[in-house]
Amino acid sequence: MVTRQQDSEAAPYVATLGKCLLVYICILILAGLQFVIAYQHVAVTATLFRMLAVAIIEAGLAVVFFMHLGSENRTLVTWIAVVTLFVLAAMQYSWTDSFRTERDAAPSYRSSSNQGEASQ
């Protein structure tokens, strides 16, 4: 008779206690580092990119070790990663409009239509 344990389709990996603790301590240290970076007297952009880099490393450790994505099928992981990163990259198109908003400049379509009216 097939037992519940044998019938499970869970992946065959079992993380060791030492590995779990090591990853936990690394993530804690990185989280503390973010707080240190926040109180450095540097430009906001520099603070942002430093904290983003630390956050990505933290997330990578959590995804690979705590979520065991490093032990899953490589093809599946690659395709999921490519699609997700593509969508995240595509979201970044709006930043130029954010800079325009900061300068309180008119949208480009409005300025071009105003030029057309002036020439008439």
Add this chain to the structure above:
Amino acid sequence: MRQSDLTMGPRPAGPARSSPLVMPTKKLAMWLFLIADALTFAVCLLAYGFLRNGSANWPTPFKFFPTAVNAMVMTFILITSSLTISLGVRAAKIGDQDAAFRWTMFTAAGGAVFALLQIREWMEMVDQGMRLLHNPWGNGLFGATFFSITGLHLAHVSVGIIVLIIVGMRCKSGRSDPDDVEITGLYWQFVNLVWMFVVPFVYLLNVSK
């Protein structure tokens, strides 16, 4: 027709089943949900970044005490709960249902403490005059972005606490599948992963130096 075709008895043992999707179906469904949820949070954080970058008077009112200290404590609790759920998943995989129950309950307790700290922080900010569309410090959308992002995260934490309790009780009664604990663990790790991005962008970029 054989007698075994008519009964509802257990299926005969055979070769181990394997999913054609190279991952158990439940786990793949959870991963697809997590990806969609991650993109939802990414959009929220992007919108926050857009508004912050485009605003000339974005406030930075968060003092070291109590806001930054509170964020440190909440981060520590959530990262520790990541460890406890990992240990719970490990216990479930090796068949130790009692240990899986204990670690799952520890994780749920950590989530509950986190939620209470978050709500207490919200109440303190409301006392200081912060609302959804105005505040005493600057751009009125500061509150909207803060409360919506942290509120969405808190909703995820709340759902996670409920699921952890249900899965933990099933572990205690011996009805739990190691897959269920693993899939719940995936969701909880995702909630913590989102917090790793919420803290620097929503809290730490708005501290007063």
